[in-house]
Amino acid sequence: MTRHAASLGDGPLRRSARALGISPSGAGKHAVLLIYTAVAVFPIALVVMNSLKSRSAIFDAPVQPPTPGTFSLIGYETLTKRGDFLGYFGNSAIVTGVSLALILLFGAMAGFALARHRFTGNRLLGLYLGIGIMVPIRLGTVSILNIIVGLGLANTQAALILVYIASGLPLAVFILSQFFREFPRDLEDAARVDGAGDFTIFGMAARLARPAIAAVAVLTMIPVWNDLWWPLILASGRKTATLTLGTQQFLGQFVSDWNAVLAALTIAMLPMIALYVVFSRQFIRGLMGGALK
Amino acid sequence: MATIDRAATRRRRIPWSLLVFLGPAVLIYSAFMVFPLFDSLRLSLFAPGGSGLGVFVGLQNYVTLLTDPLWSPRFWGALGNNLVFFTIHMLVQNPIGLLLAVLLTTRVLRGRAAYRALIFAPTVLSVVIVGFIWKLILSPLWGVASGALDSIGIGQLYGPWLGLQGPAIIVVSLMSVWQYVGIPMLLFSAALLSIPDEVIEAARVDGAGPFRIFSRIQLPLIAPTVGIVAVLTFVGNFNAFDLVYSVQGGMAGPEFSTDLMGTLFYRTFFGFQLQLGNPTMGATVAGAMFVIILFGVCLYLFGLQRRLQTYEA
Numbered sequence: 356m357t358r359h360a361a362s363l364g365d366g367p368l369r370r371s372a373r374a375l376g377i378s379p380s381g382a383g384k385h386a387v388l389l390i391y392t393a394v395a396v397f398p399i400a401l402v403v404m405n406s407l408k409s410r411s412a413i414f415d416a417p418v419q420p421p422t423p424g425t426f427s428l429i430g431y432e433t434l435t436k437r438g439d440f441l442g443y444f445g446n447s448a449i450v451t452g453v454s455l456a457l458i459l460l461f462g463a464m465a466g467f468a469l470a471r472h473r474f475t476g477n478r479l480l481g482l483y484l485g486i487g488i489m490v491p492i493r494l495g496t497v498s499i500l501n502i503i504v505g506l507g508l509a510n511t512q513a514a515l516i517l518v519y520i521a522s523g524l525p526l527a528v529f530i531l532s533q534f535f536r537e538f539p540r541d542l543e544d545a546a547r548v549d550g551a552g553d554f555t556i557f558g559m560a561a562r563l564a565r566p567a568i569a570a571v572a573v574l575t576m577i578p579v580w581n582d583l584w585w586p587l588i589l590a591s592g593r594k595t596a597t598l599t600l601g602t603q604q605f606l607g608q609f610v611s612d613w614n615a616v617l618a619a620l621t622i623a624m625l626p627m628i629a630l631y632v633v634f635s636r637q638f639i640r641g642l643m644g645g646a647l648k
Numbered sequence: 649m650a651t652i653d654r655a656a657t658r659r660r661r662i663p664w665s666l667l668v669f670l671g672p673a674v675l676i677y678s679a680f681m682v683f684p685l686f687d688s689l690r691l692s693l694f695a696p697g698g699s700g701l702g703v704f705v706g707l708q709n710y711v712t713l714l715t716d717p718l719w720s721p722r723f724w725g726a727l728g729n730n731l732v733f734f735t736i737h738m739l740v741q742n743p744i745g746l747l748l749a750v751l752l753t754t755r756v757l758r759g760r761a762a763y764r765a766l767i768f769a770p771t772v773l774s775v776v777i778v779g780f781i782w783k784l785i786l787s788p789l790w791g792v793a794s795g796a797l798d799s800i801g802i803g804q805l806y807g808p809w810l811g812l813q814g815p816a817i818i819v820v821s822l823m824s825v826w827q828y829v830g831i832p833m834l835l836f837s838a839a840l841l842s843i844p845d846e847v848i849e850a851a852r853v854d855g856a857g858p859f860r861i862f863s864r865i866q867l868p869l870i871a872p873t874v875g876i877v878a879v880l881t882f883v884g885n886f887n888a889f890d891l892v893y894s895v896q897g898g899m900a901g902p903e904f905s906t907d908l909m910g911t912l913f914y915r916t917f918f919g920f921q922l923q924l925g926n927p928t929m930g931a932t933v934a935g936a937m938f939v940i941i942l943f944g945v946c947l948y949l950f951g952l953q954r955r956l957q958t959y960e961a
Contacts, residue, residue, distance in 0.1 A: 384751050385758075391748060392766045394826070398781050399769065401792065417792045457672075465673035468666050484673070487681050489879075489945050491887040493910070494938050495684030497691055497917055497931040502684065521680035524673050553665040581774035583890040588918065599774045603894055606780055616784070623777055631772050635765040638772065642831075643838040 406430055406617035413613055430618030440622050443601030450512050451580045454519035458575050462527025467557050470535035487525030514589045523575045534567035570641035692931035709932040725904055726912040729817050734885040736821035745832025753840040768830035775890035782823045783895050813905040820906050824891055832877045839873035879948040886940055909937050
């Protein structure tokens with residue numbers, strides 16, 4: 356684009372615009388991107404902003420940021436009295452954390468075996484594990500509920516973890532096995548000569564696969580953390596409710612208490628937003644990398 | 649010695665370490681994903697009654713779902729709404745995602761990372777949160793949406809859309825588009841970045857403008873990604889549930905006008921308010937969803953993808 360601007364002449368205005376990295380066509384691009392960015396961010400900002408205002412200020416001037424006169428934490432007070440958001444958060448953290456750790460471990464192990472060992476049925480097993488990438492696990496709900504009840508795991512976090520591991524594994528195995536295929540044969544042979552076994556070599560390869568593992572972690576974590584379906588079906592009790600389910604139930608009960616609703620939405624967004632602010636680069640790189648493979 | 653040994657084990661015997669590596673993944677995946685999928689299909693061939701399992705009724709449940717006056721309006725209604733839901737994603741979400749990706753992958757652009765991160769932000773949020781945020785914004789009580797329309801002079805267009813039978817499904821679809829536009833944006837960005845710079849540079853030297861470069865070079869080269877985005881959208885849309893459930897409730901109101909296959913499945917299987925749950929009919933709805941999703945995936949695998957590949961070659 357800058358080259359474009361130069362070819363159109365080199366007046367003072369153009370030169371200063373170019374110094375800022377803006378050209379006539381560049382300005383159009385920025386306008387479109389800015390408008391869309393506003394569309395993406397405005398609803399989130401609006402909710403956070405209004406959660407910090409008194410009830411009358413929420414309705415009188417929705418788009419005005421809180422001022423000392425309109426500032427109020429009444430919604431958050433209702434939340435601490437009537438909700439159990441700390442408990443929901445703890446449940447979500449346990450379920451997501453354990454699922455993620457086991458998906459990564461089992462997925463890396465299986466991906467490594469598929470990538471590094473030639474055995475009869477290798478490709479068939481890869482295909483078998485791959486079915487789950489396209490077929491949603493939700494379609495098996497009726498039977499999964501039977502199994503979970505049969506195992507005596509209804510209303511437990513273990514039920515959620517087992518289902519999330521099963522649904523997260525296909526993509527994890529697929530991406531990681533592709534990555535493990537690139538692990539240099541020479542390195543493996545050298546290690547074997549030194550007496551290393553399969554497990555040592557797996558450890559070496561896993562260390563080299565850290566970027567791919569991070570990508571899988573991101574791809575797996577978002578849907579597990581945000582899921583509503585499985586908590587609703589398998590573990591809807593108060594004790595096991597995840598943040599998504601707990602928020603959904605709270606919002607349903609407090610529909611007319613706008614301060615509480617806005618505060619609940621803000622609190623429920625907080626963990627993901629915080630994680631995203633810190634790791635947005637990894638999130639996006641992980642997703643784009645996952646797409647390229 | 650070690651290498652010979654290794655080559656031998658790799659080819660012939662299955663070493664015990666292989667079982668350790670593959671065991672946990674294969675077991676959990678088989679027990680909690682593959683088996684339930686088939687078992688659920690099997691359950692759809694039974695009806696409650698008799699002893700234990702119920703009675704085998706063959707495809708009768710599917711006939712009931714498609715033709716019975718009690719079931720079929722709900723099924724065809726949900727399928728129709730789901731098609732509208734999918735069409736809106738294809739016509740709005742994916743083109744916007746593509747446009748943003750083209751803009752974000754131009755060679756000189758300030759603030760690229762910031763734009764990308766902010767536009768992608770809604771995608772990491774829970775659908776429940778996103779649905780409720782939009783419900784508040786569109787609420788006539790709060791007046792944010794009507795105020796925004798007023799400020800650009802088209803206030804008379806505002807209506808309580810989520811309560812109106814026609815507009816509700818469109819508005820719900822657009823909420824989902826708003827949340828997920830970041831995914832096609834990133835997938836298209838990754839594809840566009842993989843086009844070698846020299847190709848585009850050469851076209852530019854030959855005098856091609858940005859639109860010509862896009863339609864003649866970039867779009868044909870990212871055609872496989874267009875196919876992937878389409879099939880991901882299809883599978884995601886025909887499996888959607890959370891948004892309608894949290895915005896319009898389990899009854900997918902008004903008058904089932906926002907009912908999707910996912911909400912129909914939930915109500916049928918689990919029951920809702922006065923309706924009792926019916927596991928075998930639930931399994932039947934899931935079976936129908938399975939057929940629909942399989943149809944979409946096969947269309948992609950055998951039709952679209954092959955044509956795209958020949959086009960590429």
